Amino acid sequence: MLDERLGDPLLRDMLLLPTCFYGSALEDDIEVSQFAVMWRSLFREGFARPFIGVRQVIRLLTDRCREHGVERRMKCGVTKIEVRAGRAAALVLDDGTEVTAEAVYSSAGAVETMRLRSDAEPAAGTAAVGRLGYAETIATYEPAAFAGFGWTDTIVFFCDDERFAYRSPEELVDPRSGVICIPNNYQYGEGRVLDEGWLRVTALANHDAWCALPEAEYQARKQEWCGRLNRVARAHLPAVADATHDAALTSTDVFTPRTVRKFTGHLNGAIYGSTVKRRDGRTDLANLFLIGTDQGFLGVTGAMLSGISMANLHGLKA
Numbered sequence: 040m041l042d043e044r045l046g047d048p049l050l051r052d053m054l055l056l057p058t059c060f061y062g063s064a065l066e067d068d069i070e071v072s073q074f075a076v077m078w079r080s081l082f083r084e085g086f087a088r089p090f091i092g093v094r095q096v097i098r099l100l101t102d103r104c105r106e107h108g109v110e111r112r113m114k115c116g117v118t119k120i121e122v123r124a125g126r127a128a129a130l131v132l133d134d135g136t137e138v139t140a141e142a143v144y145s146s147a148g149a150v151e152t153m154r155l156r157s158d159a160e161p162a163a164g165t166a167a168v169g170r171l172g173y174a175e176t177i178a179t180y181e182p183a184a185f186a187g188f189g190w191t192d193t194i195v196f197f198c199d200d201e202r203f204a205y206r207s208p209e210e211l212v213d214p215r216s217g218v219i220c221i222p223n224n225y226q227y228g229e230g231r232v233l234d235e236g237w238l239r240v241t242a243l244a245n246h247d248a249w250c251a252l253p254e255a256e257y258q259a260r261k262q263e264w265c266g267r268l269n270r271v272a273r274a275h276l277p278a279v280a281d282a283t284h285d286a287a288l289t290s291t292d293v294f295t296p297r298t299v300r301k302f303t304g305h306l307n308g309a310i311y312g313s314t315v316k317r318r319d320g321r322t323d324l325a326n327l328f329l330i331g332t333d334q335g336f337l338g339v340t341g342a343m344l345s346g347i348s349m350a351n352l353h354g355l356k357a
């Protein structure tokens with residue numbers, strides 16, 4: 040569509056890079072409807088970040104749940120969805136207990152949810168498992184020194200290659216394109232400044248390659264890529280001498296697709312989940328619904344909107 044309308048490969052790539060990085064589960068493409076959402080969010084409305092980050096959102100949600108007497112069970116996964124007579128009859132938990140409900144809403148992912156079913160084939164839905172994983176590095180800095188770096192941008196999208204490639208790389212990480220974020224530079228309001236400097240760099244990464252590494256090698260490669268992505272990012276920012284930079288550095292952290300898989304359970308550590316979205320949230324079981332990434336709304340706000348929309352559509356309306 041962009042090619043047809045614009046006829047300018049460079050402009051097309053410039054529009055695709057931010058929209059893909061922030062919301063496409065497809066390699067080298069983005070669904071038109073998702074592009075429209077991303078266009079609006081990124082280019083028309085602009086970026087925003089709560090002062091204390093995502094904790095702000097989580098706090099609001101947990102407070103609201105508490106008000107409504109929601110019981111939240113942590114560190115107790117669902118090991119099986121018992122299927123009887125075309126319905127999700129019960130959820131079996133890690134500790135062996137069973138939970139029953141009129142309706143089940145799952146944010147574990149479309150394929151991941153189907154594989155939990157008592158009647159599932161082990162490799163069910165393999166073709167629809169997403170392949171797009173990210174590596175992200177975070178560096179923090181002593182605030183006074185950081186202020187002197189002259190890094191005034193908030194988000195920088197970069198591509199050091201002629202063409203933008205949005206696909207799982209052959210190597211551990213594809214450093215040719217990515218997103219640089221400096222959360223300090225959001226406008227938080229009068230007198231509100233973060234207590235340390237932050238530099239975050241996000242790039243495409245290969246899940247299988249990271250997962251194949253033995254533990255010691257995994258840790259070593261993480262450290263190596265932490266340094267490499269930091270240098271890639273700094274090439275796009277006002278120059279700061281290595282000695283000045285290193286003296287101000289207070290901590291670093293890295294996540295890989297393996298980290299994402301560990302903490303979210305998403306197969307392949309796919310950041311935006313399956314390549315196939317199910318907009319109506321339905322499954323072939325009458326009372327099992329999908330919410331979150333694989334229903335089709337991406338990101339933090341998308342995940343919340345998804346749950347609300349599906350509960351309205353399938354639960355409250357009924």
Ligand SMILES: Cc1cc2nc3c(=O)[nH]c(=O)nc-3n(C[C@H](O)[C@H](O)[C@H](O)COP(=O)(O)OP(=O)(O)OC[C@H]3O[C@@H](n4cnc5c(N)ncnc54)[C@H](O)[C@@H]3O)c2cc1C
Binds near residue numbers: 146304310337
């Ligand atoms: C590092 C990072 C930074 C991000 N930054 C942003 C950002 O700045 N803005 C933004 O909008 N989006 C961001 N995203 C994306 C955003 O986090 C996701 O799009 C969103 O969380 C998806 O929500 P979800 O509910 O679909 O899935 P998830 O948040 O992945 O939740 C799935 C949940 O299901 C649980 N689960 C899985 N299997 C089971 C099981 N068998 N039993 C019980 N529980 C299970 C998992 O533990 C997990 O809690 C970021 C993602 C990452 C990883």
